[in-house]
Amino acid sequence: MDEQLFLTVADAQLGRIETALERLIDAGEADIDVEQKAGGVMEIECANGSKIIINRHSAAREIWIAARSGGYHFAFDGGAWVAAKDGSELMKVLARCLSEQTGAVIALDHTN
Secondary structure, X not given: OOHHHHHHHHHHHHHHHHHHHHHHHHOOOOOEEEEEEOOOEEEEEEOOOOEEEEEEEOXXXXXXXXXXXXXXXXXXXXXXXEEXXXXXXXXXXXXXXXXXXXXXOOOOOOOO
């Protein structure tokens, strides 16, 4: 995948993540703040002060998540963003990380 295609696909996924998180906030299902930063970085701050950072990593053509439970790297397989390490899907991992850090049961749309 060339860099321009990666940026397009990664930015679209970051947009889907932001939309899903804003829906959770609006529905009162998650006490979090979401901030888009420059360079494809998204910062999620939980009410307890913990943070989850999501960013696109152009050199590796991956989206990375940094959370209390660890770091996760996801590559686009043509249909979904999956972890090379274990095949887990980005939105499922993010939901799990959010649940762990907020103490709430968080569900995200796993089709994107």
